Amino acid sequence: MGSNIDALTTVFTEFYYWVTVVMMFLIHVGFCMYEVGASRRRNHMHTLMKNTMLIPLVTITFFFFGWWIYWAFPNGPGFIGGLEDGSANAPWSPTMATNLSDRITGVFWAAFLLFSWTAASIVSGSVIERIRSTAFWIHAVLIGSVFWIIDASWGWHYAGWMVKVLGYHDAYASGVIHAIAGGYALGVLVVLGPRLGKFAADGTPRDIPPHNPWLVTIGLFLIYTGFWGFYAACNVPIISPEVIDGQITGVTWTATNIYLAPTTLGAITFNFLMSLSGGLLVAYVVSKGDAFWTYSGGLAGIIAASAGNDLYHPIQAMFIGGFGTFCAYKLHYWVERKFKIDDAVGAVAVHGYAGFIGVTIAGFMLWGQPSSPYEGYAAINPLGNFIGAIIMFGVLGFLPAYIVSKIMAGMGMLRIPAKAELQGLDHHSELAYQAAIDDVTNAERELAAAQK
Helix, strand or coil: CHHHHHHHHHHHHHHHHHHHHHHHHHHHHHHHHHHHHHCCHHHHHHHHHHHHCHHHHHHHHHHHHHHHHHHHCCCCCCCCCCCCCCHHHCCCCHHHCCCCCCCCHHHHHHHHHHHHHHHHHHHHHHCCCCECHHHHHHHHHHHHHHHHHHHHHHHCCCCCHHHHHHCCCCCCCHHHHHHHHHHHHHHHHHHHCCCCCCECCCCCECCCCCCCHHHHHHHHHHHHHHHHHHHHHCCEECCCCCEECCEECCCCCCEECCCCCEECHHHHHHHHHHHHHHHHHHHHHHCCCCHHHHHHHHHHHHHHHHCCCCCCCHHHHHHHHHHHHHHHHHHHHHHHHHHCCCCCCCHHHHHHHHHHHHHHHHHHHCCCCECCCCCCCCECCHHHHHHHHHHHHHHHHHHHHHHHHHHHHHCCCCECCHHHHHHCHHHHHHHHHHHHHHHHHHHHHHHHHHHC
């Protein structure tokens, strides 16, 4: 009986993660459509290619070292121990290649890889129309294959030091993906500066509406759909019954959260939809029916409630989603006016501020609940989650992005020239392409003349 259940669990888990990865691919499709719709016509292809090319860059680097970091760094290293043995997930390991003995590593790796793409895409939207492609791709590798996976190892690993010591709880990555990506985007934006014309001479921000609201709308609905798959991928499928004399007699569950505590897909389905609805309703009201912020608010609502959506009551999820959305909307415009930050798609607010607030709220709402099914772990508490939110948003998000961006800016490789920005990055590329063609044509003419 036990061997049959083990075999069924293996087959189901392999297919389960494969399906979630396919669903999560829609997140990236959605981000591409969303960003192209938000950018102006003269920057469409640059925006699209910038976000497309992060796929191979992050995938390759995540294969070579990102996945190893998750398994090697749960102790810090240096906070509660040294490096863990991550050799089974190193690129030369037999499990990281085609084989019939390990059916899970490939699909589980792919699920985390799609999380990495998401983190990089969040940064991508905020910096459209003015960042150099190479600069963004360097940032994409850093956030996608280094910094977010470090925070995942610390606070999203069943043995992570933040879970053990702080009682950190972030079941569906309010902080682990969204707060860190929002903080990282803010660190880049502080150095990168606003788009030309975004602020009037007296500092008043000008609205630059999306070029194509239809693409933005469809893109965000695809992100919602992929986010639902993301929720499923954050669970670990398992069949764990109590079996006596070949009969299932005890409690059976079919999944655990990322910390290996029992949960169900039914629980997260309730809370996903209720937090989405809370965000949509509040965003519609606070933005006075602005379509861009209404759709973005639905995403902010999910993100704000995600930290505790494995344990919240659906009504709690709805109110937390609405509150996080309200705060994100207000903070976006306050930061824009106060600090002249030009976040083109509101990514810092929707992901960063909502994620930070969501992690903090979870510490209060779930105060005293076990952070793990294992003995000796700190219970969930407000201070632990607040410290965790600071680590995610500030220490691993904002700070490294700011430092790397300052270095890039000093080397003249962060921002495109003003002339190219005014012409549009697509137009600038076309001019370079045409210049190359003209050079070849002139060379051919000179060769023909010389041969005569």
